[in-house]
Amino acid sequence: MARKGEDKEFVKELTSKSEDFSEWYVDVVRKTDMADYTAIKGCMVIKPYGYALWENIRDALDKRIKATGHKNAYFPLFVPESLLKLEAEHVEGFAPEVAWVTQGGTEPLEERLAIRPTSEAIICSIYAKWVQSYRDLPILINQWANVVRWEKVTRLFLRTTEFLWQEGHTCHRTYEEAQEETLKMLGVYREFAETELAMPVIYGEKTESEKFAGAQKTYAIEALMGDGRALQAGTSHNLGQHFARVFNIKFLDEDQQEKYVWQTSWGASTRLIGGVVMMHGDDNGLVLPPRIAPVQVVFVPIYFSDSMDTVVQKVRELGEKLSEFRVELDLRETQTAGWKFNEWEMKGVPLRVEVGPKDIKKEQVVIVRRDTREKLFVPEGRLVETVRDLLSDIQKAMFQKALRFREENTVRTDDYGEFRTIMETRRGFVKSGWCGDAGCEARVKEETKATIRCIPLDGCDEEKGRCLACGRPAQCTVYLARAY
Amino acid sequence: MARKGEDKEFVKELTSKSEDFSEWYVDVVRKTDMADYTAIKGCMVIKPYGYALWENIRDALDKRIKATGHKNAYFPLFVPESLLKLEAEHVEGFAPEVAWVTQGGTEPLEERLAIRPTSEAIICSIYAKWVQSYRDLPILINQWANVVRWEKVTRLFLRTTEFLWQEGHTCHRTYEEAQEETLKMLGVYREFAETELAMPVIYGEKTESEKFAGAQKTYAIEALMGDGRALQAGTSHNLGQHFARVFNIKFLDEDQQEKYVWQTSWGASTRLIGGVVMMHGDDNGLVLPPRIAPVQVVFVPIYFSDSMDTVVQKVRELGEKLSEFRVELDLRETQTAGWKFNEWEMKGVPLRVEVGPKDIKKEQVVIVRRDTREKLFVPEGRLVETVRDLLSDIQKAMFQKALRFREENTVRTDDYGEFRTIMETRRGFVKSGWCGDAGCEARVKEETKATIRCIPLDGCDEEKGRCLACGRPAQCTVYLARAY
Numbered sequence: 001m002a003r004k005g006e007d008k009e010f011v012k013e014l015t016s017k018s019e020d021f022s023e024w025y026v027d028v029v030r031k032t033d034m035a036d037y038t039a040i041k042g043c044m045v046i047k048p049y050g051y052a053l054w055e056n057i058r059d060a061l062d063k064r065i066k067a068t069g070h071k072n073a074y075f076p077l078f079v080p081e082s083l084l085k086l087e088a089e090h091v092e093g094f095a096p097e098v099a100w101v102t103q104g105g106t107e108p109l110e111e112r113l114a115i116r117p118t119s120e121a122i123i124c125s126i127y128a129k130w131v132q133s134y135r136d137l138p139i140l141i142n143q144w145a146n147v148v149r150w151e152k153v154t155r156l157f158l159r160t161t162e163f164l165w166q167e168g169h170t171c172h173r174t175y176e177e178a179q180e181e182t183l184k185m186l187g188v189y190r191e192f193a194e195t196e197l198a199m200p201v202i203y204g205e206k207t208e209s210e211k212f213a214g215a216q217k218t219y220a221i222e223a224l225m226g227d228g229r230a231l232q233a234g235t236s237h238n239l240g241q242h243f244a245r246v247f248n249i250k251f252l253d254e255d256q257q258e259k260y261v262w263q264t265s266w267g268a269s270t271r272l273i274g275g276v277v278m279m280h281g282d283d284n285g286l287v288l289p290p291r292i293a294p295v296q297v298v299f300v301p302i303y304f305s306d307s308m309d310t311v312v313q314k315v316r317e318l319g320e321k322l323s324e325f326r327v328e329l330d331l332r333e334t335q336t337a338g339w340k341f342n343e344w345e346m347k348g349v350p351l352r353v354e355v356g357p358k359d360i361k362k363e364q365v366v367i368v369r370r371d372t373r374e375k376l377f378v379p380e381g382r383l384v385e386t387v388r389d390l391l392s393d394i395q396k397a398m399f400q401k402a403l404r405f406r407e408e409n410t411v412r413t414d415d416y417g418e419f420r421t422i423m424e425t426r427r428g429f430v431k432s433g434w435c436g437d438a439g440c441e442a443r444v445k446e447e448t449k450a451t452i453r454c455i456p457l458d459g460c461d462e463e464k465g466r467c468l469a470c471g472r473p474a475q476c477t478v479y480l481a482r483a484y
Numbered sequence: 485m486a487r488k489g490e491d492k493e494f495v496k497e498l499t500s501k502s503e504d505f506s507e508w509y510v511d512v513v514r515k516t517d518m519a520d521y522t523a524i525k526g527c528m529v530i531k532p533y534g535y536a537l538w539e540n541i542r543d544a545l546d547k548r549i550k551a552t553g554h555k556n557a558y559f560p561l562f563v564p565e566s567l568l569k570l571e572a573e574h575v576e577g578f579a580p581e582v583a584w585v586t587q588g589g590t591e592p593l594e595e596r597l598a599i600r601p602t603s604e605a606i607i608c609s610i611y612a613k614w615v616q617s618y619r620d621l622p623i624l625i626n627q628w629a630n631v632v633r634w635e636k637v638t639r640l641f642l643r644t645t646e647f648l649w650q651e652g653h654t655c656h657r658t659y660e661e662a663q664e665e666t667l668k669m670l671g672v673y674r675e676f677a678e679t680e681l682a683m684p685v686i687y688g689e690k691t692e693s694e695k696f697a698g699a700q701k702t703y704a705i706e707a708l709m710g711d712g713r714a715l716q717a718g719t720s721h722n723l724g725q726h727f728a729r730v731f732n733i734k735f736l737d738e739d740q741q742e743k744y745v746w747q748t749s750w751g752a753s754t755r756l757i758g759g760v761v762m763m764h765g766d767d768n769g770l771v772l773p774p775r776i777a778p779v780q781v782v783f784v785p786i787y788f789s790d791s792m793d794t795v796v797q798k799v800r801e802l803g804e805k806l807s808e809f810r811v812e813l814d815l816r817e818t819q820t821a822g823w824k825f826n827e828w829e830m831k832g833v834p835l836r837v838e839v840g841p842k843d844i845k846k847e848q849v850v851i852v853r854r855d856t857r858e859k860l861f862v863p864e865g866r867l868v869e870t871v872r873d874l875l876s877d878i879q880k881a882m883f884q885k886a887l888r889f890r891e892e893n894t895v896r897t898d899d900y901g902e903f904r905t906i907m908e909t910r911r912g913f914v915k916s917g918w919c920g921d922a923g924c925e926a927r928v929k930e931e932t933k934a935t936i937r938c939i940p941l942d943g944c945d946e947e948k949g950r951c952l953a954c955g956r957p958a959q960c961t962v963y964l965a966r967a968y
Contacts, residue, residue, distance in 0.1 A: 038610060040562050040597070045610055048555035048625065055556065071532035072539065077599075077630055077646050078524050100587040101599065104645075105580050105634035113524070115561075115585065115599075126522060126529055135818065141532065146561055146630065150589035161588075162561050334619065 014346070017283050021227040028277055028285050029156045032347045035273075042154035042161030049347065050157075050273060052294035054164065057272055058144065060196045060292065061166065064188050070140040070168060075123050077146075078113040083121045086246040090120060093213020097149040099161075115148040120214060120239070120265055123169045124247035131171055131261055134253045138181075139171040157274035158231075158484050165269035171249060171261040175240070178262035179217075182238040185266040186219045189234035197276055198289040198398035199223050200406055201233060202429065202479055204454030209438055212265075216240030222453045222479065224406045225278035228427030230453050230481035233275050236266035274484075279402055286348025287370055289398055290391040295328045297387055298344045302337045302356035315355050318365065321384055325391070345370060350394050351387060371398055414465045414474070423448040429481050433474025435467035444469050444480065453479045498830070501767050505711040512761055512769050513640045516831045519757075526638040526645030533831065534641075534757060536778035538648065541756055542628065544680045544776065545650065548672050554624040554652060559607050561630075562597040567605045570730040574604060577697020581633040583645075599632040604698060604723070604749055607653045608731035615655055615745060618737045622665075623655040623745075641758035642715075642968050649753035655733060655745040659724070662746035663701075666722040669750040670703045673718035681760055682773040682882035683707050684890055685717060686913065686963055688938030693922055696749075700724030706937045706963065708890045709762040712911030714937050714965035717759050720750035758968075763886055770832025771855055773882055774875040779812040781871055782828045786821045786840035799839050802849065805868055809875070829854060834878050835871060855882055898949045898958070907932040913965050917958025919951035928953050928964065937963045 013031060015023040029035050034050030046054060062072070078101065085091045094117045101113040116122060127139060144166045154160050168185060172178040186203055193199040201221035211218035215237035222230045243249070244260035253259050280287040290296050299319055303311040312331060319329045328349070330340050337354070344352055354366040365383060367376045371394050378386045409428030413419055419430055434440065434452065445451050455478050464474035497515060499507040513519050518534030530538060546556070562585065569575045578601045585597040600606060611623060628650045638644050652669060656662040670687055677683040685705035695702035699721035706714045727733070728744035737743050764771040774780050783803055787795040796815060803813045812833070814824050821838070828836055838850040849867060851860045855878050862870045893912030897903055903914055918924065918936065929935050939962050948958035 036610075038560055038606075039567075040560050040564060040606075043560035043562060045560065046558040048557050051557045052555065054558075071536065073532050073535045074530040074538075074648065076522055076524050076527035076529065077632065078527060080524060083523075097589050099585045099589075099597075101583050102586045103584040103596075105582065112587075113583075122522075122524075126520075148561065152589075164558065 014283065014285060017226065017281065021278075024281075024283075025274075025278060026156060028281055028346075029274075032286050034277075034286075035156045037156070040161070042151050044156050044160050044162075046164075046270070049294060053273055053276075053288070053292060054270060056292040056294065057196070058166070061192050061268065062142075062144070064192055065142050065166065065168065068140075068184060068188060070142045070170075073141045073143055074145070075119055075126065075143055077116055079116050079119070079122045081112045081114060083125050083247075084114050086121065087214045087243055089242070090214035094118065094149075097151065099148045099150050116145070117147055117149045118265075118267070119143065119145070119147075119167055119169065120243055121247075124243045124249060124263075127169075127171055127261075128247050128249045131249050131251050134173055134251050137171055137173045137251060137261065138177065139169075140181075141170065142166055142168040155274075155484075157270055157277070159271075163270045165267050167267040168265060170264045171244075172263070173251070173253070173259075173261070175262050178240075178264050179238055182217065182219060182236050182264045182266070185264070186221065186234075186236040189221045189236065189266070189268060193221055193223065193233055193272075194399065196289065196291050197272065197279075198291075198395055198402060199233065199275060199279055200399060200403040202454065202456065204456040204459060204479070206235075206454060207438070207441060207452050207478075209441060210451060212237045214239065214242055215265075216242065220454055222481070222483075223275055223279060224402075224409060224429060224481070225275070225484070226281065226405075227278070228409055228482075230429065230479075230483040231271070231275045231278065232453070232483065233272055234266070234268040237264060239263040239265060280398055281348070284342075285346030287398065288348035288350060290350045290395045293348065293350055294326065295344075295347070295349045296326045296391055297322055297351045297353060298328045298330055298340075298349045299353045299355065300330050300337055300340045300344070302354055304357075307357040310360060311355055311357060314360050318353070318355065318380070318383060322387060324384075325387060341368075351390055353383075353387075369394060371401075414468055414471075416468055419444075419450075419468055419480070420448055423450045423482060427482055429453070429479050430468075431477055431479055432468035433465035434476060434478045435470055435472045436475035437467070437470070440467055440469035448482075450480045450482050453481050453483060455479075498767065498769060501710065501765065505762075508765075508767075509758075509762060510640060512765055512830075513758075516770050518761075518770075519640045521640070524645070526635050528640050528644050528646075530648075530754070533778060537757055537760075537772070537776060538754060540776040540778065541680065542650070545676050545752065546628070548676055549626050549650065549652065552624075552668060552672060554626045554654075557625050557627055558629070559603055559610065559627055561600055563600050563603070563606045565596045565598060567609050567731075568598050570605065571698045571727055573726070574698035578602065578633075581635060583632045583634055600629070601631055601633045602749075602751070603627065603629070603631075603651055603653065604727055605731075608727045608733060608747075611653075611655055611745075612731050612733045615733050615735050618657055618735050621655055621657045621735060621745065622661065624652075624665075625654065626650055626652040639758075639968075641754055641761070643755075647754045649751050651749060651751040654748045655728075656747070657735070657737070657743075657745070659746050662724075662748050663722055666701065666703060666720050666748045666750070669748070670705065670718075670720040673705050673720065673750070673752060677705055677707065677717055677756075678883060680773065680775050681756065681763075682775075682879055682886060683717065683759060683763055684883060684887040686890075686938065686940065688940040688943060688963070690719075690938060691922070691925060691936050691962075693925060694935060696721045698723065698726055699749075700726065704938055706965070706967075707759055707763060708886075708893060708913060708965070709759070709968070710765065710889075711762070712893055712966075714913065714963075714967040715755070715759045715762065716937070716967065717756055718750070718752040721748060723747040723749060764882055765832070768826075769830030771882065772832035772834060774834040774879045777832065777834055778810065779828075779831070779833045780810045780875060781806055781835045781837060782812045782814055782824075782833045783837045783839065784814050784821055784824045784828070786838055788841075791841040794844060795839055795841060798844050802837070802839065802864070802867060806871060808868075809871060825852075835874055837867075837871075853878060855885075898952055898955075900952055903928075903934075903952055903964070904932055907934045907966060911966055913937070913963050914952075915961055915963055916952035917949035918960060918962045919954055919956045920959035921951070921954070924951055924953035932966070934964045934966050937965050937967060939963075 206218040217238040460476035501508040690702040701722040944960035
């Protein structure tokens with residue numbers, strides 16, 4: 001049984017979320033065995049618990065990418081310097097954070113190879129060979145891969161030198177088709193985040209200064225974290241013909257004219273894991289959405305030595321009934337039940353099922369929800385349907401809770417004074433007018449560290465008010481926040 | 485309908501397998517859109533058809549790795565030079581083929597970073613922190629990742645500078661447990677290759693000169709390709725305490741003694757794809773085992789303009805009935821049926837279903853097997869069960885055919901003259917006696933290019949005969965072959 005002293009000790013190890021969000025975050029990620037730092041600056045190891053979460057995220061997103069007609073492929077890790085340099089804005093954006101290979105085996109290389117920070121350059125050089133005729137279009141390809149960006153300041157999952165992601169790269173016959181694809185994938189990210197990660201997002205277009213290096217337009221989904229800061233959780237770019245022109249990706253159209261293709265690219269990464277932690281976690285650790293949780297239900301037997309065999313047997317029997325879920329039976333004899341409660345709570349497992357001798361007599365189990373910590377007494381005969389309903393409830397409740405949090409932390413104001421106060425105190429999203437001037441945007445950023453997260457898709461149609469910074473009539477409404 | 489002239493033209497594009505196996509192989513891989521060369525020396529792009537095959541191979545192997553108690557994780561791409569150098573044999577084996585990162589962003593690095601050629605060094609440095617007590621053991625972890633080896637001569641899938649693989653890395657309390665794990669994973673590879681890839685393999689231990697750099701023992705599965713050369717298709721290493729000692733991976737055992745762990749590692753890679761091509765392919769292209777084929781059944785409608793709607797509708801209707809299989813409906817209007825037959829045959833799709841107006845009248849379909857090219861007339865009502873049975877039959881028949889080929893191309897002889905003749909002509913496996921002397925092994929390799937592929941697990945118990953090279957009494961029986 002739980003030895004109370006020990007349990008408190010155990011929970012105390014986590015920094016309080018409200019006291020120091022940043023410390024709390026690192027504590028949660030490390031102590032739940034999701035990831036850890038390594039001897040290589042900025043590179044993390046994703047441990048089995050974190051990787052199982054990533055596998056579930058990846059599989060759920062991969063299914064959607066395939067359902068929208070894309071196929072997976074794999075392109076080289078290396079980008080020759082000459083290729084990376086072809087698109088001027090692109091190289092300007094990425095060159096400062098590239099890791100360079102200069103030697104292969106015993107020979108120095110004639111040309112330096114960048115380790116892909118993103119794969120537009122290498123993929124476009126290959127697409128140039130694949131695309132000849134309008135019949136070859138569209139090209140709808142996605143890649144799951146590791147990428148490297150030499151970051152100065154890193155944080156587990158949120159910003160690491162190496163990370164895992166998917167990057168879609170498509171070619172189209174017309175601008176309209178490329179734009180449709182760009183928005184379609186933005187929609188896929190949005191639906192995916194909301195359904196699977198229980199993560200409500202705002203979505204819209206990035207400003208010129210915030211867009212992807214080399215893109216014509218960038219769109220993003222943005223989520224509000226527990227500390228009131230925004231996290232960019234997925235981006236979708238309309239690349240226009242920027243890359244097609246420099247990489248010479250041309251096709252002979254039906255009208256016998258040679259034309260450049262129109263392209264898109266879009267990506268989401270292991271950063272999503274950080275988002276899940278920061279959006280749902282609490283002082284007791286992780287709270288994982290059931291749909292992606294590596295363990296959905298954990299059984300903890302409660303026994304004294306004389307009841308051990310009976311209880312363990314019952315736990316195995318009930319565990320088998322839940323084969324449609326991801327179930328863990330915690331039969332470790334080296335830990336107390338109380339210690340196990342705390343550990344699985346910290347690991348964010350949605351449902352804990354407790355089985356003790358008294359429960360067996362009453363033909364019931366005790367189920368505890370991680371999100372609300374509510375305790376339910378459930379007849380054994382109703383275990384399967386109760387678990388099914390509870391997991392579904394938790395998924396919805398977590399989304400609703402996060403949505404409420406965002407709504408409570410989103411303010412509409414065009415008043416710069418009020419805006420500054422908000423950004424210095426509780427933060428959150430602020431919806432403001434913006435004149436469209438990059439100078440105003442830069443001034444706000446410099447003075448408050450807040451950036452325009454996006455121009456919502458209908459942001460230039462609705463009531464616009466006045467520019468937050470200069471007070472002139474606004475061109476559109478924007479979402480601002482301090483961001484990760 | 486098929487225009488015969490065109491079809492011949494189309495098939496002629498493939499080099500004949502018997503005329504030039506090596507050209508045939510590259511032709512098949514490139515023309516079926518599995519993979520292609522890129523501008524980066526030795527690096528390939530795995531195209532959607534090849535990648536879909538890899539996904540099926542990966543998923544089938546991943547399931548087995550998890551079922552044997554392993555969990556996936558992800559470790560850094562980079563190995564600091566000082567870590568790679570710790571294990572002397574290991575660095576000697578790998579340093580000549582390492583790609584080195586010497587610059588990160590705008591700064592030269594203080595220490596060069598190797599791009600992992602394999603991850604023992606980086607993983608062991610991390611395990612040293614994870615392992616403290618016997619309670620932490622065993623550690624059973626696998627990683628799916630890309631690795632880079634700077635190869636001088638490359639060939640699509642079989643030997644490329646960058647490739648994809650899985651690498652398992654485990655730590656154990658005793659030698660016996662590590663040895664058991666090593667052999668267990670060898671068994672997993674064997675069962676996987678035979679069941680999923682229809683690839684019969686011989687298996688056993690590598691000689692000293694052929695073992696993994698840093699291992700105490702290396703075991704491998706070896707398959708015989710269509711040209712009589714062997715392909716190493718998976719390896720499993722008992723690392724002993726070589727790495728534990730230099731990376732200081734120690735644990736406090738139950739007896740309060742500090743001890744070094746015993747380790748294993750094991751891997752299989754995209755090379756398996758090359759093996760599948762070379763083992764099963766024929767003059768018409770790929771022949772894919774149904775269990776891993778990206779497309780298991782392709783429907784080709786056969787119609788004139790007046791019957792098009794009826795036929796296409798029927799194809800869609802029948803296609804839906806086969807939802808348990810991976811099905812493609814080839815409804816392209818730009819290609820003739822004959823052209824499609826050839827293309828899907830080249831792509832190795834196990835079953836082709838032809839549907840024409842006459843078939844619809846007779847309520848039947850025509851099914852053609854890729855492996856035997858046998859043509860069957862099947863009542864519509866029996867389509868699902870027939871497809872199920874045929875796919876299962878094909879999988880078995882392909883394995884049996886490959887096994888027969890291997891048996892017909894395996895000779896037992898201790899006569900060096902006969903051996904040389906075999907290696908100069910039809911090749912295949914030769915089972916011989918070996919005195920155990922590395923000099924004899926080296927001489928055979930130099931004079932015939934054949935190597936000892938493995939000492940079968942029971943190779944030192946059975947009748948041994950005389951050493952192939954020196955004629956002295958043999959220590960054990962070995963399999964020799966020229967290998968990829």
